[in-house]
Amino acid sequence: MIKFSTDKKIWILETDDTAYVFGITPGGLITASYFGAKLPRVEDYPAAGEQPAWASFTNMEGQSYEEFSCWGGPRYNEPCLKVEFHDGVRDAVAEYKSHAIKENMLTVTLKDKFYEMEIDLVYEVFADANIIKKSSRVKNTGSNDIIIDQILSGAIYPQQANEYRLTHLCGRWIGETQLMQQVIPEAKITLESRKGFTGHHANPFFALDKNSNADEQHGEIYFGELAYSGNWKICIEKDNFNSIKITAGIHDFDFRWILKAGESFNAPALVYGYTADGFGQMSRNLHKYQLKYLNKFNTNSGNRKILYNSWEATFFSIDEAGQKKLAAIAAETGVELFVMDDGWFGERHSDKAGLGDWFINNKKFPEGLKGLINHVKSLGMDFGLWVEPEMINADSDLYREHPEWIYHFPNRKNTEMRNQLVLNLARKDVQQFVFSFMDKLLSENEISFIKWDLNRAISEPGYPSAEKNEMRQVWVEHTFALYEIIGLLKAKHPKVIFQSCSGGGGRVDMGVLEYFDQVWPSDNTDAFDRLLIQEGFTYAYCPKIMEAWVTDKKNWVNGRELSLEYRFHSCMMGNLGIGENLTKWNDEEKAEAKKLISEYKEIRHVIQNGELYRLLSPRSSHLFSVMYVTEDKNEAVLFAMLQCNHFGKELPKIFPQGLDSNSVYTVNIDGNDIVMSGKAFANIGIEIKLKGDFKSKIVKFIKMKVES
Numbered sequence: 125m126i127k128f129s130t131d132k133k134i135w136i137l138e139t140d141d142t143a144y145v146f147g148i149t150p151g152g153l154i155t156a157s158y159f160g161a162k163l164p165r166v167e168d169y170p171a172a173g174e175q176p177a178w179a180s181f182t183n184m185e186g187q188s189y190e191e192f193s194c195w196g197g198p199r200y201n202e203p204c205l206k207v208e209f210h211d212g213v214r215d216a217v218a219e220y221k222s223h224a225i226k227e228n229m230l231t232v233t234l235k236d237k238f239y240e241m242e243i244d245l246v247y248e249v250f251a252d253a254n255i256i257k258k259s260s261r262v263k264n265t266g267s268n269d270i271i272i273d274q275i276l277s278g279a280i281y282p283q284q285a286n287e288y289r290l291t292h293l294c295g296r297w298i299g300e301t302q303l304m305q306q307v308i309p310e311a312k313i314t315l316e317s318r319k320g321f322t323g324h325h326a327n328p329f330f331a332l333d334k335n336s337n338a339d340e341q342h343g344e345i346y347f348g349e350l351a352y353s354g355n356w357k358i359c360i361e362k363d364n365f366n367s368i369k370i371t372a373g374i375h376d377f378d379f380r381w382i383l384k385a386g387e388s389f390n391a392p393a394l395v396y397g398y399t400a401d402g403f404g405q406m407s408r409n410l411h412k413y414q415l416k417y418l419n420k421f422n423t424n425s426g427n428r429k430i431l432y433n434s435w436e437a438t439f440f441s442i443d444e445a446g447q448k449k450l451a452a453i454a455a456e457t458g459v460e461l462f463v464m465d466d467g468w469f470g471e472r473h474s475d476k477a478g479l480g481d482w483f484i485n486n487k488k489f490p491e492g493l494k495g496l497i498n499h500v501k502s503l504g505m506d507f508g509l510w511v512e513p514e515m516i517n518a519d520s521d522l523y524r525e526h527p528e529w530i531y532h533f534p535n536r537k538n539t540e541m542r543n544q545l546v547l548n549l550a551r552k553d554v555q556q557f558v559f560s561f562m563d564k565l566l567s568e569n570e571i572s573f574i575k576w577d578l579n580r581a582i583s584e585p586g587y588p589s590a591e592k593n594e595m596r597q598v599w600v601e602h603t604f605a606l607y608e609i610i611g612l613l614k615a616k617h618p619k620v621i622f623q624s625c626s627g628g629g630g631r632v633d634m635g636v637l638e639y640f641d642q643v644w645p646s647d648n649t650d651a652f653d654r655l656l657i658q659e660g661f662t663y664a665y666c667p668k669i670m671e672a673w674v675t676d677k678k679n680w681v682n683g684r685e686l687s688l689e690y691r692f693h694s695c696m697m698g699n700l701g702i703g704e705n706l707t708k709w710n711d712e713e714k715a716e717a718k719k720l721i722s723e724y725k726e727i728r729h730v731i732q733n734g735e736l737y738r739l740l741s742p743r744s745s746h747l748f749s750v751m752y753v754t755e756d757k758n759e760a761v762l763f764a765m766l767q768c769n770h771f772g773k774e775l776p777k778i779f780p781q782g783l784d785s786n787s788v789y790t791v792n793i794d795g796n797d798i799v800m801s802g803k804a805f806a807n808i809g810i811e812i813k814l815k816g817d818f819k820s821k822i823v824k825f826i827k828m829k830v831e832s
């Protein structure tokens with residue numbers, strides 16, 4: 125998987141289908157030399173080179189495809205590292221020192237030519253997922269402080285082409301993960317968040333397709349995601365020489381880190397890849413990596429349980445009797461996990477008070493949490509709970525006791541958003557508080573699921589009692605502390621599933637997913653809007669971690685009314701949940717829900733663990749279709765979702781993908797069995813007849829046994 129060619133001085137990182145190559149130039153730079161399809165002969169990979177200077181304004185160093193460019197000398201594009209040494213020198217000169225290859229890991233160590241600073245470039249190759257992960261680590265090997273002004277995870281250079289197009293995800297609260305595309309101009313594009321968390325507006329994912337001509341099945345694409353949940357940036361720079369440099373990492377905005385003697389700073393990982401087979405394959409590679417390798421606690425095997433969440437049913441009006449009533453109906457229809465949302469603790473009767481007081485409200489729950497949990501358990505379901513541990517209301521006992529625990533600048537107003545302030549998680553005592561109350565909740569109660577929310581961005585990021593030159597570290601310390609706390613809780617309570625939520629999909633990224641098991645992609649539960657949110661989501665993230673709830677018939681977002689079947693089908697494309705006020709269901713609706721839930725149980729292994737093929741997009745077709753195929757290609761499930769008909773026109777044919785070409789499959793559509801080879805399905809297609817507005821259908825493909 126990883127080789128070092130001593131004559132060419134290049135490191136060759138190969139996956140099943142791709143290769144990433146970089147090496148040492150005769151002049152001593154470390155530059156990228158090849159990224160693309162795997163070549164048949166190792167000898168074919170080029171040696172690392174340098175780019176010529178241009179006139180007296182552009183030097184070789186700035187032009188070359190440096191693997192990890194350190195600011196200093198004539199470099200004017202985005203650096204991966206910018207430091208200041210104790211004597212005020214702000215010019216780093218990194219040279220190759222050594223390297224080590226261990227199975228699928230490579231560490232290349234660089235050393236500053238004069239100062240006591242080393243840099244590790246760390247790579248991991250995931251061959252079957254065609255994914256490479258790289259990160260950087262800066263080590264202070266001397267006795268004086270080093271100030272880090274900027275540290276990114278790494279750079280990538282797509283092969284030269286006439287043109288590249290950027291695909292990225294944009295959005296806002298209740299409108300997350302919308303796909304955006306634009307041809308890359310001769311300029312710099314920055315995708316970023318400065319809010320202290322990943323954010324709804326942009327997601328740390330990018331894809332650049334060569335000559336702007338990729339579609340789901342064809343085209344060369346360079347893609348990646350940053351595994352980080354704090355302030356981040358991804359820069360895409362196209363220079364006047366038709367070269368594109370992509371850099372990604374922790375945002376340098378308001379960032380400064382004091383690296384003391386003997387300390388190291390680990391940048392988060394950049395997870396990236398290349399495919400020649402379009403956006404569909406790009407997503408499947410990312411999904412495979414997420415399912416098999418991403419989560420540190422390997423919780424992605426098996427199937428996720430169908431949950432019920434009480435938020436949209438009750439909002440803050442919750443009590444034991446009401447929750448028990450919902451739980452009984454949920455269990456009756458086949459739900460496996462009952463999650464109680466906001467409002468169960470302290471004086472939390474609205475969003476104005478109570479955050480921080482993480483003890484059960486005994487007026488609402490006379491028997492404590494145990495009363496409800498025992499009831500839920502007796503109904504055969506697991507129990508889950510909502511928390512928002514990084515936040516506090518000014519109207520809370522915790523704030524009255526510890527006003528100094530929030531981020532704030534003296535002499536300045538503390539901005540409240542949703543009436544809440546942000547706890548300073550950079551403080552050890554706050555970290556201890558959060559870990560302890562969570563550990564107590566999980567130790568004293570049979571809780572199987574935690575929905576961990578975050579409902580505002582950080583502002584006034586002051587930490588008045590910190591050392592002055594370390595005050596800017598809070599942005600990063602907050603995120604690292606979150607990871608550490610979840611890591612400790614997971615280690616102690618390994619069976620608990622953690623869900624990341626941030627006013628819907630504000631904290632969805634591969635960093636959070638190293639610790640959390642799944643995410644809440646959006647507070648928008650309109651089953652039609654969700655198709656667009658979910659399509660964008662699956663570009664970068666796998667369906668298994670994408671929770672979706674069936675909520676009330678008339679949805680609060682757009683006032684749209686949709687049938688129960690359509691709402692279920694929309695949610696069944698990921699990790700199914702129910703969020704409807706179940707007490708309003710009549711017997712017929714209960715029976716229909718029960719039928720749909722049991723249908724989902726039969727196919728969820730295909731959806732949650734299978735491979736996704738996007739067949740028709742809701743962005744360009746009134747008929748939307750996706751398909752999931754098990755890895756062994758024995759089973760597949762296809763969804764067809766019609767928005768509306770026009771002029772009595774025939775609906776487009778659907779061309780199933782992902783089936784084994786030579787195997788024979790059977791599918792039943794409206795009572796008729798169709799038996800064809802996988803290749804025939806892909807080439808001839810199928811017709812799914814739907815009439816009316818917002819109609820939907822699921823069809824299942826079964827591989828036929830070959831008689832011996």
Ligand code: GLA
Pocket residue numbers: 435465466510577579625626627628644647
């Ligand atoms: C956020 C979440 C919702 C719900 C509320 C509770 O908005 O996204 O699902 O949990 O908080 O206050």
